[in-house]
Amino acid sequence: MSCQRAQELIHGYVDGELDPENNLEIERHIQECQVCASTYRSQTALRSSLRDKSLYYPASEKLKKRIQSVVRKEAKSERSPRSLGWRWVAVGASLAFMLLIGVMLWRVLPGVSGPSSDELLAQELVSNHVRSLLLSGSHLTDVLSSDQHTVKPWFDGKVDFAPPVKDFASQDFSLYGGRLEYLNNRSVATLIYQHRSHYINLYIWPTEQRGSTEEITFQRQGYNLIHWTSSGMNYWAISDLNNVELHEFARLVQQQ
Amino acid sequence: MQHEKLASFEDAVLPHLDAAHNLARWLTRSDSDADDVVQEAYLRAFKFFGGFHGTDGRSWVLAIVRNTCYTWMQHNRSPQFSAPLDDELENIESEDLDPEELLQQSQDTEIVRRALQELPVEYREVLVLRELEEMSYKEIAGIADLPVGTVMSRLARGRKRLQKALTKHMQAEVLSELPKSTGTNSRLR
Numbered sequence: 001m002s003c004q005r006a007q008e009l010i011h012g013y014v015d016g017e018l019d020p021e022n023n024l025e026i027e028r029h030i031q032e033c034q035v036c037a038s039t040y041r042s043q044t045a046l047r048s049s050l051r052d053k054s055l056y057y058p059a060s061e062k063l064k065k066r067i068q069s070v071v072r073k074e075a076k077s078e079r080s081p082r083s084l085g086w087r088w089v090a091v092g093a094s095l096a097f098m099l100l101i102g103v104m105l106w107r108v109l110p111g112v113s114g115p116s117s118d119e120l121l122a123q124e125l126v127s128n129h130v131r132s133l134l135l136s137g138s139h140l141t142d143v144l145s146s147d148q149h150t151v152k153p154w155f156d157g158k159v160d161f162a163p164p165v166k167d168f169a170s171q172d173f174s175l176y177g178g179r180l181e182y183l184n185n186r187s188v189a190t191l192i193y194q195h196r197s198h199y200i201n202l203y204i205w206p207t208e209q210r211g212s213t214e215e216i217t218f219q220r221q222g223y224n225l226i227h228w229t230s231s232g233m234n235y236w237a238i239s240d241l242n243n244v245e246l247h248e249f250a251r252l253v254q255q256q
Numbered sequence: 257m258q259h260e261k262l263a264s265f266e267d268a269v270l271p272h273l274d275a276a277h278n279l280a281r282w283l284t285r286s287d288s289d290a291d292d293v294v295q296e297a298y299l300r301a302f303k304f305f306g307g308f309h310g311t312d313g314r315s316w317v318l319a320i321v322r323n324t325c326y327t328w329m330q331h332n333r334s335p336q337f338s339a340p341l342d343d344e345l346e347n348i349e350s351e352d353l354d355p356e357e358l359l360q361q362s363q364d365t366e367i368v369r370r371a372l373q374e375l376p377v378e379y380r381e382v383l384v385l386r387e388l389e390e391m392s393y394k395e396i397a398g399i400a401d402l403p404v405g406t407v408m409s410r411l412a413r414g415r416k417r418l419q420k421a422l423t424k425h426m427q428a429e430v431l432s433e434l435p436k437s438t439g440t441n442s443r444l445r
Contacts, residue, residue, distance in 0.1 A: 017408065
């Protein structure tokens with residue numbers, strides 16, 4: 001090994017970075033060469049002088065605290081906009097999930113959706129009934145007639161179905177007139193009957209449902225409502241009449 | 257998620273603040289510059305911490321500190337930084353220095369400090385990483401972006417320069433002390 005090569009490899013030797021082969025060669029060379037042996041000794045001395053603790057500049061406590069707080073501040077500023085985003089995603093996801101559950105219940109459990117939609121409709125009918133009476137006759141009827149043969153044709157061309165119209169004057173439920181309404185997102189034929197001083201609104205529109213269903217009774221704001229279907233028609237009767245007499249009326253309509 | 261990031265950063269990188277400051281202080285040769293550089297480097301390190309997947313947080317952050325130092329020095333003076341490497345000292349004969357004499361010199365850490373500080377930054381950084389931080393050639397190569405072989409030759413040249421500078425300072429000190437009999441003598445004991 002030449003001295004020129006050894007002069008560089010000595011550093012690798014001092015630093016313990018040589019492979020075993022070069023390590024062995026350097027050790028041999030140092031034993032034989034005074035110059036390189038001297039270099040080796042001075043390097044060892046230099047090393048120990050450089051490893052003096054006072055040459056090391058550790059960070060001050062002040063700097064450590066400052067950097068820690070600067071980094072934490074940075075973490076917070078990175079966090080706030082991003083986690084806000086995540087929060088909205090979470091809100092959106094839970095709303096979507098609730099909606100999904102709602103749709104599933106709606107589909108799977110007709111019992112849940114049925115009454116609630118009927119109840120909404122009942123509320124709408126009560127409002128309509130009250131409004132029709134508030135307008136004190138002028139808007140209670142579009143066609144004022146106790147003659148079923150006048151009222152029934154009146155609906156021709158106004159609705160796409162022919163509501164059954166019959167006067168029950170002999171049973172003290174006299175036909176008073178007819179009216180066109182827009183309810184439940186469709187045109188609805190409305191018949192008005194009078195029983196003593198009480199008015200009955202009978203709402204009629206077609207349904208997909210075949211056959212007849214049992215009467216369902218509701219009470220809203222002091223009004224009685226009876227709902228049934230028969231021969232492809234929805235019927236809703238509403239009045240301030242007592243429940244018994246309104247049922248009597250409903251039976252008359254069903255028996256016509 | 258940010259909480260996790262902060263926690264693992266404080267775990268993997270924050271403990272190496274001393275090493276970071278030591279390197280920055282030796283490269284910038286200024287206390288206030290070193291503090292500013294380290295703070296900037298740590299902010300940068302936190303931003304890029306997502307890209308750190310290793311286990312050696314010290315090497316990772318020291319590479320960032322080194323780069324920040326160089327950018328800093330380029331923007332803020334330091335003409336010495338751009339001085340080209342010269343190999344005029346290649347041929348220094350090692351017998352110029354008596355090991356015993358060197359050992360005696362080395363007792364005075366102020367002379368060593370001054371000599372190391374005056375070295376060109378290319379030598380200074382490998383010496384600081386090797387001798388003060390006790391890093392392997394491979395680690396130094398990673399931080400200083402050098403081939404491993406170059407690390408060894410730079411260390412060899414750097415040490416030769418350092419020896420020469422030490423001799424110079426030693427002689428100057430001895431000469432300046434001749435007329436007086438006290439002063440820094442006690443430090444040389």
